[in-house]
Amino acid sequence: xxxxxxxxxxxxxxxxxxxxxxxxxxxxxxxxxxxxxxxxxxxxxxxxxxxxxxxxxxxxxxxxxxxxxxxxxxxxxxxxxxxxxxxxxxxxxxxxxxxxxxxxxxxxxxxxxxxxxxxxxxxxxxxxxxxxxxxxxxxxxxxxxxxxxxxxxxxxxxxxxxxxxxxxxxxxxxxxxxxxxxxxxxxxxxxxxxxxxxxxxxxxxxxxxxxxxxxxxxxxxxxxxxxxxxxxxxxxxxxxxxxxxxxxxxxxxxxxxxxxxxxxxxxxxxxxxxxxxxxxxxxxx
Amino acid sequence: xxxxxxxxxxxxxxxxxxxxxxxxxxxxxxxxxxxxxxxxxxxxxxxxxxxxxxxxxxxxxxxxxxxxxxxxxxxxxxxxxxxxxxxxxxxxxxxxxxxxxxxxxxxxxxxxxxxxxxxxxxxxxxxxxxxxxxxxxxxxxxxxxxxxxxxxxxxxxxxxxxxxxxxxxxxxxxxxxxxxxxxxxxxxxxxxxxxxxxxxxxxxxxxxxxxxxxxxxxxxxxxxxxxxxxxxxxxxxxxxxxxxxxxxxxxxxxxxxxxxxxxxxxxxxxxxxxxx
Ligand SMILES: Nc1ncnc2c1ncn2[C@@H]1O[C@H](COP(=O)(O)OP(=O)(O)O)[C@@H](O)[C@H]1O
Ligand SMILES: [Mg+2]
Numbered sequence: 408x409x410x411x412x413x414x415x416x417x418x419x420x421x422x423x424x425x426x427x428x429x430x431x432x433x434x435x436x437x438x439x440x441x442x443x444x445x446x447x448x449x450x451x452x453x454x455x456x457x458x459x460x461x462x463x464x465x466x467x468x469x470x471x472x473x474x475x476x477x478x479x480x481x482x483x484x485x486x487x488x489x490x491x492x493x494x495x496x497x498x499x500x501x502x503x504x505x506x507x508x509x510x511x512x513x514x515x516x517x518x519x520x521x522x523x524x525x526x527x528x529x530x531x532x533x534x535x536x537x538x539x540x541x542x543x544x545x546x547x548x549x550x551x552x553x554x555x556x557x558x559x560x561x562x563x564x565x566x567x568x569x570x571x572x573x574x575x576x577x578x579x580x581x582x583x584x585x586x587x588x589x590x591x592x593x594x595x596x597x598x599x600x601x602x603x604x605x606x607x608x609x610x611x612x613x614x615x616x617x618x619x620x621x622x623x624x625x626x627x628x629x630x631x632x633x634x635x636x637x638x639x640x641x642x643x644x645x646x647x648x649x650x651x652x653x654x655x656x657x658x659x660x661x662x663x664x665x666x667x668x669x670x671x672x673x674x675x676x677x678x679x680x681x682x683x684x685x686x687x688x689x690x691x692x
Numbered sequence: 693x694x695x696x697x698x699x700x701x702x703x704x705x706x707x708x709x710x711x712x713x714x715x716x717x718x719x720x721x722x723x724x725x726x727x728x729x730x731x732x733x734x735x736x737x738x739x740x741x742x743x744x745x746x747x748x749x750x751x752x753x754x755x756x757x758x759x760x761x762x763x764x765x766x767x768x769x770x771x772x773x774x775x776x777x778x779x780x781x782x783x784x785x786x787x788x789x790x791x792x793x794x795x796x797x798x799x800x801x802x803x804x805x806x807x808x809x810x811x812x813x814x815x816x817x818x819x820x821x822x823x824x825x826x827x828x829x830x831x832x833x834x835x836x837x838x839x840x841x842x843x844x845x846x847x848x849x850x851x852x853x854x855x856x857x858x859x860x861x862x863x864x865x866x867x868x869x870x871x872x873x874x875x876x877x878x879x880x881x882x883x884x885x886x887x888x889x890x891x892x893x894x895x896x897x898x899x900x901x902x903x904x905x906x907x908x909x910x911x912x913x914x915x916x917x918x919x920x921x922x923x924x925x926x927x928x929x930x931x932x933x934x935x936x937x938x939x940x941x942x943x944x945x946x947x948x949x950x951x952x953x954x955x956x957x958x959x960x961x962x963x964x965x966x967x968x
């Protein structure tokens with residue numbers, strides 16, 4: 408469990424990125440921080456692994472104040488995945504994935520064997536192991552980034568807009584892979600995005616942020632959609648424009664769902680597994 | 693032209709290749725003085741440059757030393773140190789070290805600076821220590837530029853080491869300083885030719901080393917030939933500018949690496965690069 412207790416961050420230049428932020432992030436589930444650019448998501452995420460130190464309040468992991476932990480040791484037991492993979496360009500895929508375990512003293516052969524397994528986990532062909540990051544597509548690089556994040560078998564995985572820079576089709580694929588990986592591994596994932604659809608798809612808990620790291624609403628996607636706390640949330644999730652209010656429009660037949668803006672949003676099916684999941688979740692904008 | 697032919701004839705004379713003042717001895721002296729001076733300067737300036745580049749602290753030192761040290765007149769400095777310390781190899785080495793520091797410092801600093809901030813940030817975020825970031829990320833990725841600084845330093849020192857003969861210590865400059873007062877121009881010319889050839893050979897060697905210093909994964913990522921050619925210094929020697937090894941690869945999305953593998957540190961003497 409990760410707990411933010413009245414956490415603030417004022418940067419040396421005077422800007423207050425996060426102001427008195429309190430949140431509990433339960434273990435073995437995915438919490439998504441969602442908000443517009445500049446709302447303090449990255450700052451919040453980076454305070455967990457001490458890439459940023461708060462100027463007020465404290466953050467605990469399973470009761471331990473992170474401020475009292477050695478930053479390098481802390482970071483080595485937390486996976487970190489960022490938008491542009493952050494892979495070392497002069498190291499091969501396998502060396503990138505095995506990097507931290509080797510720095511931690513794991514034997515190279517062992518670390519490499521484990522890295523190959525991780526490539527399987529993230530759906531990458533083992534034949535890519537000897538390639539350099541520049542020889543991979545953006546989506547493949549992000550998969551390597553996820554594999555690297557999992558390499559030390561961390562309990563916590565921090566993900567900062569990891570799919571923000573890949574095209575929509577690949578993003579869908581990566582999101583589904585992440586859901587699968589999470590079903591298998593049950594990590595405590597803290598995921599940052601500005602995409603509300605992504606937040607609702609991935610998040611067990613979704614935290615909607617305003618500028619300054621102010622929590623506008625926290626809850627399950629269903630809770631937030633059913634009861635937006637205020638107009639800001641309603642507008643952010645698209646409820647205001649009627650984008651979340653689906654109805655059957657006879658004009659298109661008796662199974663086609665249309666949202667409040669008149670956009671065809673999906674098809675009503677008899678159960679999950681078919682196309683049902685696409686109705687509210689991931690129809691393109 | 694007669695003196696030039698005379699110099700060639702002098703060079704061809706086996707008598708000049710033997711003895712204590714023969715060409716091999718003078719050549720070795722010259723290379724030795726250069727190597728010692730560059731080594732001492734490298735130990736000081738590269739460590740300092742890496743420290744400044746990594747921490748971002750004291751960066752004013754790079755600008756001020758490259759400016760101030762360069763304004764010093766080399767020969768005047770040599771005389772000054774000779775008067776102070778006495779005639780010997782010491783003053784020569786000190787002067788050459790001072791000469792070599794600015795390009796080495798600028799190269800080490802610019803090399804580390806050239807590394808993508810996001811890469812360094814990611815390395816830190818996954819738990820690499822500052823030392824590991826420096827040695828495993830910044831130095832390997834900045835190596836071509838660091839070697840570029842070394843290349844500049846070697847060239848300047850090898851040319852200026854001629855003045856060691858002024859004291860008179862040794863090196864190829866002896867042919868110039870010893871024979872000029874005697875108005876025997878063949879050895880003077882021959883000495884100048886030898887220094888030039890030595891400089892060209894070293895330039896070729898360091899150009900090759902610089903190309904080899906580009907990490908493989910980065911070579912793949914490097915920009916188009918047009919991007920590599922932009923801002924190239926005009927050079928006398930063709931060897932330095934051919935980048936046959938760096939063709940191909942997708943367009944780089946990292947402007948930090950712009951300038952190509954032979955790009956020199958911003959403040960180097962022999963290269964006329966604009967500062968990035
Ligand atoms: N290192 C920094 N120095 C100064 N201000 C910063 C720094 N990092 C972030 N900020 C500011 O803090 C606010 C929140 O930034 P950030 O956490 O990156 O937001 P987000 O990830 O939600 O886009 C922004 O106004 C940003 O300009
Ligand atoms: Mg951000």
